[in-house]
Amino acid sequence: MVIKNKSKIYIIDTSAILSGIPINFNDTLMVTTSSIEMELKPGGRDYRTFQFLREKGLSLLSPSKKSKEKVNSISIKTGDIDRLSNVDIDVLALALDINLNDQKKAIILSDDYSMQNVADTLNITFENIGQPKITKRFKWGCRCLGCRKKFNENIKICPICGTATRNIISNREDIKKRK
Numbered sequence: 001m002v003i004k005n006k007s008k009i010y011i012i013d014t015s016a017i018l019s020g021i022p023i024n025f026n027d028t029l030m031v032t033t034s035s036i037e038m039e040l041k042p043g044g045r046d047y048r049t050f051q052f053l054r055e056k057g058l059s060l061l062s063p064s065k066k067s068k069e070k071v072n073s074i075s076i077k078t079g080d081i082d083r084l085s086n087v088d089i090d091v092l093a094l095a096l097d098i099n100l101n102d103q104k105k106a107i108i109l110s111d112d113y114s115m116q117n118v119a120d121t122l123n124i125t126f127e128n129i130g131q132p133k134i135t136k137r138f139k140w141g142c143r144c145l146g147c148r149k150k151f152n153e154n155i156k157i158c159p160i161c162g163t164a165t166r167n168i169i170s171n172r173e174d175i176k177k178r179k
């Protein structure tokens with residue numbers, strides 16, 4: 001079976017904008033969520049970078065409610081939910097929306113490890129900007145600082161001894177090779 005090349009759509013997150021590196025727009029479609037403006041202080045350097053990208057053709061889109069709910073429930077399972085901003089969740093949900101169109105392929109550009117972790121869990125392709133990409137998919141859990149018991153879920157207070165817990169990585173697996 002011949003699979004036609006899908007048109008790639010790059011979705012950038014706040015970390016991509018903050019990286020300040022020039023993003024090559026030739027032949028690439030670049031989008032982000034409309035909510036990203038709220039994470040950037042108007043008038044600041046990052047906002048100017050954002051405006052520059054807008055002038056270069058960066059489009060703003062809003063994700064569907066259904067995809068946002070899916071991202072939410074998956075990131076609760078992986079334990080990344082507390083590490084993701086509303087914008088991060090929107091970026092991931094936008095990728096799900098775009099991938100529903102079988103002519104298109106979403107690629108998230110982000111240096112954020114929790115974003116990459118959730119993206120991988122949702123079969124979303126991601127690329128890093130500055131830092132090395134994650135090579136293991138991980139699941140956050142926590143460990144009680146008192147009785148040292150480990151939990152797979154993210155709980156703040158140990159149900160056994162009542163001490164606060166701290167986050168640990170409870171599980172890792174290799175990132176699958178994807179085309």
Ligand SMILES: [Zn+2]
Pocket residue numbers: 144145146147148149158159160161162163
């Ligand atoms: Zn405990």
